[in-house]
Amino acid sequence: MSEVICTVDVVLLTLRDDALQVLxxxxxxxxxxxxxxxxxxxxxxxxxxxxxxxxxxxLRDKPGVHSPYLEQLGTFSGPxxxxxxxxxxxxxxxxxxxxxxxxxxxxxxCSVDDLRGLPFDxxxxxxxxxxxxxxxxxxxxxxxxxxxAPFTLPQLQVVYEALLGExxxxxxxxxxxxxxxxxxxxxxxxxxxxxxxxxxxYQVKPAWRHALSLSERAI
Amino acid sequence: MSEVICTVDVVLLTLRDDALQVLxxxxxxxxxxxxxxxxxxxxxxxxxxxxxxxxxxxLRDKPGVHSPYLEQLGTFSGPxxxxxxxxxxxxxxxxxxxxxxxxxxxxxxCSVDDLRGLPFDxxxxxxxxxxxxxxxxxxxxxxxxxxxAPFTLPQLQVVYEALLGExxxxxxxxxxxxxxxxxxxxxxxxxxxxxxxxxxxYQVKPAWRHALSLSERAI
DNA sequence: TGAATAGTGTCTCTTAGACATTATTGT
DNA sequence: ACAATAATGTCTAAGAGACACTATTCA
Numbered sequence: 442m443s444e445v446i447c448t449v450d451v452v453l454l455t456l457r458d459d460a461l462q463v464l465x466x467x468x469x470x471x472x473x474x475x476x477x478x479x480x481x482x483x484x485x486x487x488x489x490x491x492x493x494x495x496x497x498x499x500l501r502d503k504p505g506v507h508s509p510y511l512e513q514l515g516t517f518s519g520p521x522x523x524x525x526x527x528x529x530x531x532x533x534x535x536x537x538x539x540x541x542x543x544x545x546x547x548x549x550x551c552s553v554d555d556l557r558g559l560p561f562d563x564x565x566x567x568x569x570x571x572x573x574x575x576x577x578x579x580x581x582x583x584x585x586x587x588x589x590a591p592f593t594l595p596q597l598q599v600v601y602e603a604l605l606g607e608x609x610x611x612x613x614x615x616x617x618x619x620x621x622x623x624x625x626x627x628x629x630x631x632x633x634x635x636x637x638x639x640x641x642x643y644q645v646k647p648a649w650r651h652a653l654s655l656s657e658r659a660i
Numbered sequence: 661m662s663e664v665i666c667t668v669d670v671v672l673l674t675l676r677d678d679a680l681q682v683l684x685x686x687x688x689x690x691x692x693x694x695x696x697x698x699x700x701x702x703x704x705x706x707x708x709x710x711x712x713x714x715x716x717x718x719l720r721d722k723p724g725v726h727s728p729y730l731e732q733l734g735t736f737s738g739p740x741x742x743x744x745x746x747x748x749x750x751x752x753x754x755x756x757x758x759x760x761x762x763x764x765x766x767x768x769x770c771s772v773d774d775l776r777g778l779p780f781d782x783x784x785x786x787x788x789x790x791x792x793x794x795x796x797x798x799x800x801x802x803x804x805x806x807x808x809a810p811f812t813l814p815q816l817q818v819v820y821e822a823l824l825g826e827x828x829x830x831x832x833x834x835x836x837x838x839x840x841x842x843x844x845x846x847x848x849x850x851x852x853x854x855x856x857x858x859x860x861x862y863q864v865k866p867a868w869r870h871a872l873s874l875s876e877r878a879i
Numbered sequence: 880t881g882a883a884t885a886g887t888g889t890c891t892c893t894t895a896g897a898c899a900t901t902a903t904t905g906t
Numbered sequence: 907a908c909a910a911t912a913a914t915g916t917c918t919a920a921g922a923g924a925c926a927c928t929a930t931t932c933a
Contacts, residue, residue, distance in 0.1 A: 445666040445703055447748060484664055484737075486746035491738040516735045516750045518703075519710040527705035529666060529748065531735045595885070610923050612887080617922095637884040638930035814912070829896050831914080836895095850904095856911040857903035886929075893922075902913070 446528035449495040450481030450563070452514065452570040453506065455539040456587045459603040460552045461574070462539070463567050464503070465559075467547040472524045473560040477549065479567070481530065496533040503548065508651055509535040510586035514570050522562045530561075534570040538589035578604045582623040585645050593632050593640035594618065623649045665747035668714040669700030669782070671733065671789040672725065674758040675806045678822040679771045680793070681758070682786050683722070684778075686766040691743045692779040696768065698786070700749065715752040722767065727870055728754040729805035733789050741781045749780075753789040757808035797823045801842040804864050812851050812859035813837065842868045 453464040465477040480499050489495040493511065500506050514532040522528055544550060553571050556564055577583045584600045598614050618624055624643045631639035672683040684696040699718050708714040712730065719725050733751040741747055763769055772790050775783055796802045803819045817833050837843055843862045850858035 444663065445705060447664040447666060484746075484748070486664060486739065492735060492748065513734055515732055516711060518712075518750070520705065527703075529703070529711065529750070531737070531748065593885085611885095612924080613922055615886080632885095633931085635884075636882070636932040638886080640885055812912085830912095831897085832895055834913080851912095852904080854911075855905040855909070857913080859912055880933100882933085883931085884929100885931095886927105888927075889925085891922100891924080893920105895918100895920075897918075898916085900913100900915075902911100904910085904912095906908085906910105 444526075446523060446525055447484045448481055448523075448528065448530045449484055449492050449499060450479045450530050450532045450566065451496050451499050452479060452532060452534040452567055453500065453503070453509070453537065453542075454534060454553075454570065454574060454587075455537050455542055455550065456600055456603055457539040457542075457550060459599070460554070461571060461604065462550040463553050463556070463570075464542065465549055465551055467549075468560075469547075476558070476560050477551070478560050479532075479563045480548075484531075492531040493533065496531075496535075500535060503542075506535065506537050506541055509537045510583075510651055511535045514566070514573060517562055517566060530566075532566055532570070534573065536574070536583065536586035538587060540589040575604055575606075582618075582621045582649070585623065585649075590644045591627055591630060591642035592644075593642055595640055597643070622646075663745070665742060665744055666703045667700055667742075667747065667749045668703055668711050668718060669698045669749050669751045669785065670715050670718050671698060671751060671753040671786055672719065672722070672728070672756065672761075673753060673772075673789065673793060673806075674756050674761055674769065675819055675822055676758040676761075676769060678818070679773070680790060680823065681769040682772050682775070682789075683761065684768055684770055686768075687779075688766075695777070695779050696770070697779050698751075698782045699767075703750075711750040712752065715750075715754075719754060722761075725754065725756050725760055728756045729802075729870055730754045733785070733792060736781055736785060749785075751785050751789070753792065755793070755802065755805035757806060759808040794823055794825075801837075801840045801868070804842065804868075809863045810846055810849060810861035811863075812861060814859055816862075841865075 455462055464480065466480040468474055468476050468478050482499055484492060484495050489498060496511060500509065511533050514534045516529060516531045518529045520527045542550060553567055556567060574583065578601060584604055585597065587600050588597050594615060598609060601614065602609055623646055625646050627642045627644055630642040632642060633639050674681055683699065685699040687693055687695050687697050701718055703711060703714050708717060715730060719728065730752050733753045735748060735750045737748040739746045761769060772786055775786060793802065797820060803823055804816065806819050807816050813834060817828055821828055842865055844865050846861045846863055849861040851861060852858050
């Protein structure tokens with residue numbers, strides 16, 4: 442029984458131009474040097490407290506995304522997915538507002554519907570992440586992490602609609618947000634500058650800032 | 661950066677005496693020789709096609725549970741969870757009808773609410789598995805995998821109620837099962853032997869036998 | 880004042896739960 | 907016939923969506 446290659450990869454998702462986009466990083470090492478791929482790397486047993494910590498480390502050098510919403514997606518494994526040998530990748534996905542992302546030569550955003558030539562099984566991983574996010578969006582407050590704070594309810598609704606790919610009922614949407622109870626109105630703060638009624642500005646309640654559900658804390 | 665210990669563990673759950681129970685295996689090796697723990701072991705890079713395959717191999721020698729419902733729960737990691745060193749455990753959970761489980765000296769069922777002295781972080785892992793199962797039970801057909809086929813709808817409802825810990829409305833339950841569309845009545849087959857009206861027997865539709873959702877296939 | 884969008888009240892339709900009724904067995 | 911449980915019909919209450927109306931801003 443030979444050694445297992447242990448890596449962590451991060452699917453950093455954001456919403457830009459009403460489309461879900463993923464951050465790709467130009468690889469600096471073999472294999473696939475110079476190719477765009479998911480940011481990731483080996484687990485560092487000397488410094489990482491766990492794989493989640495490793496995922497945060499992978500994101501650390503990305504400007505602005507110090508403490509994003511981060512959740513474990515799953516683990517991908519097998520003998521063929523990495524040319525170096527039998528490998529395991531523990532994959533996390535992160536959600537950040539697109540205002541925090543600054544693209545660079547070695548870090549670009551790509552629409553998740555237009556990914557070609559991704560190495561390893563990264564295309565499959567991105568697809569799984571999108572499915573998870575879209576699925577969760579239909580019944581949770583997950584999409585709030587894609588909205589730069591502070592935001593208005595109409596702005597947030599646009600985000601939900603972009604993710605779910607369908608228009609939502611305004612009254613139902615607001616009722617749902619109200620009962621999810623994760624947002625708080627910022628007293629006296631309103632959007633302005635438009636030729637119409639200003640909208641109340643909201644932010645995620647502190648307790649939910651980088652919230653993880655209880656079940657996810659365990660992992 | 662030293663090596664990562666790569667293992668797979670399986671939380672095999674069943675329902676006995678109206679309580680969720682987990683299969684524990686008496687360890688034959690260090691560390692924790694002789695202690696009851698989750699069945700598991702090293703990933704075999706020479707024979708396992710992936711970690712899911714490894715989980716099936718771990719279950720293979722358990723009588724009767726050749727092809728259970730099996731889903732990835734998540735990956736647990738860190739320097740302290742295993743005394744041998746920095747380790748990763750990819751955990752799967754399996755659901756089987758209790759009629760398939762034969763206990764032995766080295767394989768016993770324990771109620772998930774009465775687990776003491778589990779080694780590693782196995783108590784935490786079992787708790788996460790239970791939470792996942794109970795959570796999914798409220799909106800999916802997951803619990804059908806705990807019912808020995810063929811079964812009646814009243815029997816299945818008892819299973820749901822045991823998992824969810826609350827009585828369910830009969831009419832709503834049957835409506836829900838009907839729209840989930842995973843069961844098929846076995847023509848002419850009815851429960852019998854009781855001094856009351858026999859109940860229609862059902863089985864899981866072939867397409868859903870060991871069903872995984874699309875998102876889970878990918879992992 | 881009018882255009883544009885925010886926010887809310889209310890009606891209807893769908894769905895979930897409560898209850899009642901009928902059906903079928905063994906004793 | 908009676909007890910026991912299966913299965914279904916129907917009424918009611920709760921929730922979601924559709925629509926309309928009011929509110930507030932800037933041009």
